[in-house]
Amino acid sequence: MDLIQIKGGNFLEGEINISGSKNASLPMVIASLLTKDKVIIRNIPNLSDVSTLLELIETLGSEFELKNENNSSYKLIIQTKKIKNNLASYNLVRKMRASFWVLAPLILRYGEAKVSLPGGCAIGIRPINFYLSMLEKMGALITIKDGYVQASVRNNLKPINYKLDFPSVGVTHFFLMMSSLIEGESILRNAAMEPEVISLAKMLNKMGAHITGHGTNKIIVKGCSYLKGLDIISPPDRIEAGTYALALAATGGKLKLNSISIREIETLRYLLENTDVNIKSHKNSIELIKKNRIIQPTDIETKPYPGFPTDLQAQFMALMTYSKGRSRIKETIFENRFMHVQELVRLGAKIELQSDTAIVDGVKKLYGAPLMATDLRASASLIIAALRAEGTSTIRRVYHLDRGFDKIEEKLKSCGAAIERKRDKNE
Ligand code: EPZ
Numbered sequence: 519m520d521l522i523q524i525k526g527g528n529f530l531e532g533e534i535n536i537s538g539s540k541n542a543s544l545p546m547v548i549a550s551l552l553t554k555d556k557v558i559i560r561n562i563p564n565l566s567d568v569s570t571l572l573e574l575i576e577t578l579g580s581e582f583e584l585k586n587e588n589n590s591s592y593k594l595i596i597q598t599k600k601i602k603n604n605l606a607s608y609n610l611v612r613k614m615r616a617s618f619w620v621l622a623p624l625i626l627r628y629g630e631a632k633v634s635l636p637g638g639c640a641i642g643i644r645p646i647n648f649y650l651s652m653l654e655k656m657g658a659l660i661t662i663k664d665g666y667v668q669a670s671v672r673n674n675l676k677p678i679n680y681k682l683d684f685p686s687v688g689v690t691h692f693f694l695m696m697s698s699l700i701e702g703e704s705i706l707r708n709a710a711m712e713p714e715v716i717s718l719a720k721m722l723n724k725m726g727a728h729i730t731g732h733g734t735n736k737i738i739v740k741g742c743s744y745l746k747g748l749d750i751i752s753p754p755d756r757i758e759a760g761t762y763a764l765a766l767a768a769t770g771g772k773l774k775l776n777s778i779s780i781r782e783i784e785t786l787r788y789l790l791e792n793t794d795v796n797i798k799s800h801k802n803s804i805e806l807i808k809k810n811r812i813i814q815p816t817d818i819e820t821k822p823y824p825g826f827p828t829d830l831q832a833q834f835m836a837l838m839t840y841s842k843g844r845s846r847i848k849e850t851i852f853e854n855r856f857m858h859v860q861e862l863v864r865l866g867a868k869i870e871l872q873s874d875t876a877i878v879d880g881v882k883k884l885y886g887a888p889l890m891a892t893d894l895r896a897s898a899s900l901i902i903a904a905l906r907a908e909g910t911s912t913i914r915r916v917y918h919l920d921r922g923f924d925k926i927e928e929k930l931k932s933c934g935a936a937i938e939r940k941r942d943k944n945e
């Protein structure tokens with residue numbers, strides 16, 4: 519295992535190439551199994567979550583090749599002529615919960631599937647009740663046995679008119695994939711509106727689907743009998759970009775983020791400007807400048823898109839630990855997404871948890887300490903806090919970071935951060 523060592527205090531100055539979006543690429547890779555034609559997806563990020571998914575779908579019958587493209591992202595050439603195996607094993611699904619979404623292509627192309635329950639993770643129990651009730655309404659027969667969802671289709675699947683209790687991103691992806699190949703008109707209300715839903719819908723439409731309303735809370739899909747191959751580009755990672763923008767806000771300095779436009783981090787823009795980050799947006803890059811190190815206390819509440827993204831909550835909290843006052847950070851999406859709090863407190867942060875809200879009283883200084891990464895975005899939050907802390911911090915179990923951030927230490931080091939990745943002799 520590796521650890522990351524950071525000596526805090528440096529300003530960030532330089533350019534960072536934003537990689538392809540993890541949360542757009544994963545559903546797009548799964549959607550490639552909906553056709554037996556060849557599919558090319560460009561700008562796939564070099565992340566362990568992508569490798570885990572590819573390992574799984576290879577067992578299902580996909581053949582693929584990853585070719586290096588520019589700025590360390592990949593071009594994926596993939597073809598699933600036949601589904602050879604309809605079992606998605608616990609060993610792989612537990613490593614990356616979104617793998618559960620392969621249930622859609624397996625049922626649609628094979629007629630039955632056995633997919634491991636994804637299980638919970640550090641940030642919550644992550645139930646799948648919406649997926650199962652949707653599938654049953656479509657006419658699939660579902661049983662849960664030995665930790666697996668066993669689903670089969672006796673007759674044709676039926677189009678549905680379904681209202682989500684909560685605008686789940688994953689269930690919206692699942693609906694798009696399923697209904698694209700179910701004859702008739704399906705409607706999803708209270709649908710997720712995230713940009714990743716839009717990119718999946720655009721991909722499916724380019725494959726021959728008839729989807730309208732994506733990006734709004736009501737999506738209508740007219741099913742077709744066949745989806746064809748395509749060549750498509752995965753969008754840039756808005757959470758990666760937001761993470762670096764918040765790091766700049768914490769350290770001060772000047773960062774140019776390439777391959778991203780300001781509209782991808784619109785939800786952050788006003789918060790950054792509110793804490794004296796000057797933003798210059800160009801067609802395909804964003805320049806961020808922060809001359810001072812003063813941080814304004816700011817209250818946020820995570821919400822489904824277009825609200826403040828839960829995937830930036832931990833990183834935003836790291837910034838607020840240095841603010842001039844009190845900030846309230848309310849997490850409304852996941853029930854346990856405060857694992858970073860106790861680690862930030864180890865650096866000297868003043869944070870009190872009151873059920874779903876963290877009360878953060880900013881301090882002048884944090885002090886480097888040994889830290890433990892607990893989940894993907896929490897790890898990024900520790901890096902942001904450590905970049906400004908006095909002294910050296912050591913962050914262990916950085917495999918959490920590798921799930922969603924491509925070479926974060928190299929990208930920060932190239933901008934002047936005193937950051938090193940080393941083998942962890944103690945693990
Ligand atoms: C996606 O997860 C993202 N993952 C998450 O990013 C992101 O935090 C989340 O959407 C919310 O934006 C990927 O895209 C791979 P949800 P997903 O279904 O689809 C509840 C990261 O750090 N729910 O929108 O699993 C659920 O418990 C990851 O990149 C049910 O109750 O999230 C949660 O409270 C973390 N029943 C809420 O909905 C269900 O059947 C939102 O979850 C499904 C979900």
